[in-house]
Amino acid sequence: MASAIMEQAPELALDLPDLMVAENGKKRPNQGLLTAFGFMLGQGIEVLRYGLDRASPDAAATVAELERRLLEMGRAGRLDPALLLVVLQHYGAAKLPPGDGLRELMAGLMERAEEFGRQPQPGAGPGAHFADLVRETGGDPFLIHGEMARFGHALPEEHRTAMAHAGLNAEQAAMREAGIGWLLDEGAMVRAAALDSLAGLAENGAISPVMLRRLIFLRNWLPEGERPGLDAVVQTCRRKDVTCAPLPQATIVDVAASGIDGAGAQSFFVLVKEGRKHAVASLLVKFGAGIPDAWVQHGLSKREADAFLMRIEQEVELFDASAPHLAAVLAHFLAIGLEAGKAPPFGLLDFVETAGLSAVNPGRVSVDGLIGSLLEAIPPARRKPASANKAVKASALWAEDYAFTDHWFEDDEDVNQALSAKKRMSDAKRMDLLLADILPARRLRWAEIIGWTAALLRQEEANEDWPAFALVAAELRGDRPLAEIPVMARIAWASVEAWKHRGGGKRGQGRS
Incomplete structure (x- = not known):
């Protein structure tokens, strides 16, 4: 219902931050109402992002007005960091980058706050937070980076740069493994900082065999001008006798794909047997954009995996696919993304490894x-x-x-x-x-x-x-x-x- 309303009138999103601020300012805020407002805002932002994809001036004007109102509320002291973070995370979920003004506002609010949840202020001794994050995610580097990127999406590039440096130089191995994901950040400054930190790790022999394999895998996913820097890191690792970890054994049970919709988007789903458990790996490709999303759900029983795919098939028409076809699609849309200046998500590495695909390099098919x-x-x-x-x-x-x-x-x-x-x-x-x-x-x-x-x-x-x-x-x-x-x-x-x-x-x- 909310989706339909926001699709018809995405400009309603303009009033939702005021409603959220008013409710949040009460002695006993109604959390259910705040969640509902947030959900509707997220739906509205997603519709607006779709409008921007279509070069809609109405959508562009509404997004600009939403950002203007948020900035006005922030400068007037009506927004606290937690609430603004919720708003900006909806931007991230909709794949809509917030404007520099909103990111600067977020950074300023954080700096003024004495304490902000469990999130670290960039450069402010993140060791305890990293330990908590590793524990909460079970040490999964893709989940760790997902959390860091979700938060970092709301911050200016220089703050994400600090996050990349801190993560790659953390004492926890899982944090360093997750730090590879910063090589795929939208900001050139962030990517450069990640490469610099990786070069230092390589010299100190602190890059693990799994990290080395992943660096080699994503080498051709980077902009061409940044590949020599990564090549130097790999060469240093080899000089230090770091062995490249082999790919995990994967037994593909099924590969399915949706049809291509009118926006040029298509989803793939791969069911993989991992020992006694199963995993479902998902990939989203889009004409003109490349690979917007990729994720894996590990640790499922066969019954859970089948039920998961059944729910998807109830919503989306699926067709049998194959690993070779999937590899061809991956190569093509990696190339599309590179041409569009859009890096793939870090989760694509998890997808490729889980599906047992050998190195996937960009290769556009005319x-x-x-x-x-x-x-x-x-x-x-x-x-x-x-x-x-x-x-x-x-x-x-x-x-x-x-x-x-x-x-x-x-x-x-x-x-x-x-x-x-x-x-x-x-x-x-x-x-x-x-x-x-x-x-x-x-x-x-x-x-x-x-x-x-x-x-x-x-x-x-x-x-x-x-x-x-x-x-x-x-x-x-x-x-x-x-x-x-x-x-x-x-x-x-x-x-x-x-x-x-x-x-x-x-x-x-x-x-x-």
Whole structure:
């Protein structure tokens, strides 16, 4: 319910910090109400981040106003560090970086506070906190870094730099192992500090065999200019006779993947047997963004793992995949992320190790290369023009068998402006407008999405539809008019419906 409300009116997020501050200031704050306000704020921020992805000026204006109000409240002394941290952690959960002003405000509030929960003030003797964190996480470096990064997301780059230095020079081995994650921070200063600390550890022989393996693994995940520094660390380790730990033995039980949604996002789930226990590893990839998220749930019984995957399948349509297909997807989206200047999450190392994948390096697959490899796998008799025509015609019915294609649509500011240009226009004419003026420039994007969909469906042993998807992707790389490709007409129709859903059909300037 809250998600639907915030999706319709994300600007409601503007009032929630005031409500949270008012409730928090009471003698006996209602924790349930505070949690509800926080949840709604998180939902609103996520919707706004989605709007920013679509270059929505409405979303950009709302985010700017939210930050302005938070800064005003902070400067007026109405925000305490704990409450602001909650707000900024919602920014982190939504993958929306807070502005520098909010991070500076957070740092200033922390410095003025005499005591702030169990979080350390950067540079203020974090040993006791590190010991607590290691104990609470069972020494899992990925959980440790997740906690540190969740907190660090709210702080300026120089504070995260101090956190990286402190973690990598901690006396606890688990903290040092977790410190590798700072190499993937968004801030160049943080990454440089992490490399500098690792160089010192290498000289002192304090890099473990597992750390060395992980450094080698993520070497090509770094910006090209930062790789020589990591190479020097690895060379020092080898000079010090540090052996590289082998990958843990992994027995993959199952690999499944969702379809690709209209935003270009796709999830993978890998069920792995780890001794007597099981693990579920999850990966999120996204066109144009790379790899936004990766995590692993370890220590599950077979029953717990099966129940976990069953819950996912109740919410998302899943398809059989394979380890080779997963490796190809990983390599492709690592390259996409590097090109976009977005590092993968540290949890990707946990995912790769758990799945037993050998070194995964960035390797972009061109759209034409992808489609070409798919066409080569189709018997020549099924690649003739008559087969292509049949596949194109059949695309009208894809949504009946593949529900995720029902969510294929365009929803950005260009679409909003095109559809809002004329107040009186039938839906049919709006569809024609998109097919003529907007979608032609996006043929490559949809050829790529449909091509990767074909590659996924090809992994299913009994699937007979993947050649049709491949043929339609090939047609999109040709000159067949979009109006003659039913799936593109359906995408145009769904785009109009999405625009109307966001208010476009009710006012002259619809929300994008």
